[in-house]
Every structure is written in structure tokens, then in C-alpha cells.
């Protein structure tokens with residue numbers, strides 16, 4: 001029981017780190033986007049700052065996955081066959097793939113387009129949609145984990 005609680009503390013710390021970092025990234029990106037749309041010289045340092053966040057995301061994800069796997073082992077896979085857990089895993093996979101495929105691709109596209117205003121604005125709007133999607137996935141995963149609908 002004590003080991004399960006330790007895993008849960010690490011799990012929730014990883015969740016706080018990942019979600020907090022995603023919120024910080026979203027806020028930073030909104031500041032960048034506002035100054036870009038107002039025609040002010042956008043601070044490219046903000047984009048550079050966002051690159052630094054990815055290390056924190058990685059640490060949070062490692063905590064979540066290791067502690068989650070630990071809880072699965074301790075509970076002898078008690079949740080593995082439950083429908084909420086299968087949906088949770090599918091959503092986690094979507095979250096990770098969306099982060100790597102859409103997120104990374106869109107951010108490097110924006111860095112290339114930074115001098116072509118109209119194209120850059122299109123990409124900025126898609127990045128905002130990307131953050132909204134990630135946030136929605138996070139909250140759905142949290143709801144599923146807490147209520148364990150079956």
C-alpha cells in the first residue's frame with residue numbers, strides 16, 4: 001500500500017509538472033502571438049524560451065510513465081482490462097504523438113516563416129489550436145483517471 005501511495009505521489013507530481021509546463025507554454029505563446037499580430041517586433045526570445053520547456057515536459061512524462069507502470073505492476077494489472085483505462089492509454093498515445101508530430105513540426109515551421117507575415121499568422125493560429133487540443137486531452141485523461149467510468 002505504501003509503495004502504491006509513493007507511486008501515486010510521483011504520478012501526480014509528474015502530472016503537475018507536465019500540465020503546468022503546458023499552461024506556461026500556452027501563456028508564453030499567447031504573449032508572442034499578440035505582439036506579432038500587433039505588428040510589434042515579436043520577441044524571438046519567447047520562442048527560444050518555449051524550447052527550454054520541452055525538457056520539463058520530458059521529465060514530467062518520465063515520472064508519469066514510470067510511476068503509472070509501477071502502479072500497474074503493484075496492482076497486478078487490475079485496471080488493464082477496464083474500459084476507462086484503455087481509453088486513457090489511447091488518449092495518452094494521442095497526446096504524445098500530437099506533441100511530437102504536430103507540435104514540433106508547427107513550431108519549426110513558424111521559425112522558418114517568421115519573416116513571411118501572412119503565412120506565419122496561419123501557423124500561429126494552428127499552434128493555438130494545438131495547445132487547446134493538448135489541454136483538452138489532459139483534462140479528459142484526468143477525468144477518466146479520477147471517475148474511472150466503466
Ligand code: HEM
Nearest residue numbers: 011015064065068069071072079092095138141142145146
Ligand atoms: C498524461 C498522462 C497521465 C495523466 C494525466 C494521468 C492522471 C492520473 C491521475 C489524476 C490519477 C489519480 C486517480 C486517483 O487517484 O483517483 C492516475 C492514476 C493512475 N494512473 Fe495515470 N495518468 C497518466 C499516465 C498514466 C500512464 C502512462 C499509466 C500507465 C502506464 C497510468 C496508470 C495509472 C494507474 C494504474 C493509476 C492508479 C489508479 C488507482 O490506483 O486508483 N497513468 N493517473
